Amino acid sequence: MTDAIELTITDLARSGAGVARDAGGRVIFVPLTAPGDRVRARICSEEKKYALAEAVEVLEPSPGRVEPRCSVFGRCGGCMWQHIPYQKQWTTKLGGVMHALGRVGLKDAPKPDEFPAHDPWNYRNRIQLRGNGDTLGFYARKSHDIVAVDTCPVARQEINAALAGIRTTGSKLVRPYKAEVEVLPDGTVRTVWNAPHGAGGFRQLHDEQNTHLQAWVGRAVPDGSGVVFDLFGGSGNLSRPLAGRAGQVHCVDISIPPDAGAGAPGNMTFHRTAVLRWLIKTRRNPERFIALESAAQNIVIVDPPRIGLAEEMKELLPALAALKVQRVVAVGCDPDSWARDLCKLTRAGWRLTGCAVFDFFPQTPHVECAGVLEKPDSSSY
Template sequence: MPGVQPGEQVVLEVEDLSHSGEGVGRWQGRVVFVPLAVPGDRVRVTVVEVKKNYLRARLEEVIDPGPSRCRPECPSFGSCGGCHIQHLPYECQLQYKTGRVRNSLERIGRLGGIRVLPALGMNHPWHYRNKVRFHVMLREGRPALGLYAPDSHTPGYWVGDGTRCRILDRELNELALIIDHLLGQYRDELLQGPAPLISHVTLRRAVATGETMVVLAAGGGRPRLGKLAAELAGTGRVTTVVQQTAVLPGREPDDGRTRTLYGRGYITDRLGDLVFRISAASFYQVNPVQTRVLYEKVGEYAGLTGRERVVDAYCGVGTIALFLARQAREVLGMELSSRAVADARQNARLNGLGNASFLQGAVEKLLPRLFRRDGGPDVLVLDPPRRGCHRSVLETLARCPVPRVVYVSCDPGTLARDLGLLAGYGYRVVEVQPVDMFPQTCHVECVSLLERPASSG
């Protein structure tokens, strides 16, 4: 665009929100992305990046606020990268997420006319997170807990400033303050050269039992970490403390070694009448209230009568598998993480569910072997990571049809891509239900039901 350079200021109207929660406007025919702007805003912005088809800009002034703008609850909103859309009323957040799912299906999956239900929200969409991962950064010469600013590796939020995170469990907020104080007390022991010995601190709380885990990401220094672990044990707020070595880029989470510094090395939680053991590297949903909502929708879509054979791919610690095992003839879980599989097997024993078993390995390798050896299941649950299913998993379903597939996704883009491929393989997308697992952020979980008529293919 001739004449438009970074640093130039323009005034524009915000028309929409992007998939990442940025305001979207137009200037001389080009799309402009403006963080912290909402639809209906008239804003003055500074151009920070010029591309061929779009601009990126920094919000300088809201000249006229849009009707959907509200005051954020958290004073750190905008400087902290933990939340994206606190400046939208919660009902507007749910509408945005429903629309985002529908638009992704149409634009990415080429799936028009799919039934997308309104997103299921929370009665109280605050203090819901049972897990947080803080960075340990130097602040005035001492190690301190914080979170990065949006799209950066610079501090945007410091625990020590006393602002409680509005989406984090209240007990974890208080524990974070204690740990931040202890890091200052152990400054000399924890500093090695220009960086702290500990790179991250992860806090995880089982809300139903009150058990709490602290994970210290550090490459060594066991004696010094042992002192810190003993201090944490003395607070009466911590069930277990675990040291986890750094994971190399591209490796799976359980490729990092763990060492228990205090307690059992795991915590237990309850979901309804089920008990779950959770280790440091195991995936477990971060919103306990909405997890129950999500799993009940999975159970509804699975439509079990007690006669079905179910496969739960990407099963983690077995939460969905065990949730369904009570209504199924048998359930087989598949998971890459060896530690998560160990937890899943232990969880099956804890809950007395002998009809649930688990295999460790990559789903794209295990699923074809299962079909060749035993034939396909009656119901397949897919709950992949954010990147979606491996292409060969979907190709296996093309060759070996499953009558009913329940797809759980945390990313509408990869969900739409995969559902589009499955539709091309003869599956019918019956319905998609968004579930708001992450209020105040742009993220949304979805449960989708697909059926494969016997005559397809």
């Protein structure tokens, strides 16, 4: 084990860690610190240009720190930023998105619309708890030990009110367990025991920010649009509200909950398949989906997981032409993969005309981004 060194934290990285430099000028990332802290830290791993360290002691706390609300902050693997004032969290996220765009050559991207969280606490509509006997809580940072909690300050209050009952039920189970607790849209709380992650399909975690995202995406879809293709659409969160404005809506996702179609508008169709597979099939047979002579605008929404459009990108570009798409709305939860995908689209001639940044995950470094891209010459279809 290395000796501890003294460091002054000068910045906050968008990964969440505080940033310092050692005596030789090398960058050191120290999680759970704040700009202005003086800490003793121990190097845990070294890369060519930087090192990662753990703070063993805060020698002088930054005046810019705030008191974390949670008694297990720092031990629990969940939040990383409860000691950072919310405004600083937000500006770091915004700056991180701009940095990601700049890195791929999109320095001149339009100024993003900004959606910081109105209330950065008690927002999560779903949490995943771990339990064993009488202990109920979350996995600890970097381990599968359980950190016991009575309450979680980022979970919705309805969830917190249910925790004692979940602990009582869980304590009667013979084995360690997982409990996924969710506030459903009608306000009831549902607990699912020991189901694989995401078994019930994907749902955005922050209802208020989701409303902003839906509205922002909606503004990119004019009345009288032709076909909206919602790729990585889940249960149609982003496209369902648009069905009244478009001729047809096709929602494509590998994991569509069985009840997704219930109550869906009549012009909405769900395709339970991998996006890559769907793109390959569709490119060969686009008339299955669109009336090729229609002058109405067709729109693609993409909202992939963190990895972004991996294999899918090379099939997406020809599919956009085959489906006569005039506008792409690209949503992403990782600024780097999102910016990389925007860059590939712009290199293929698409023009970035709007951006937005949403804080779905206060008290953590995660951030959601969206962009609108226009085909510059729609007459060429």
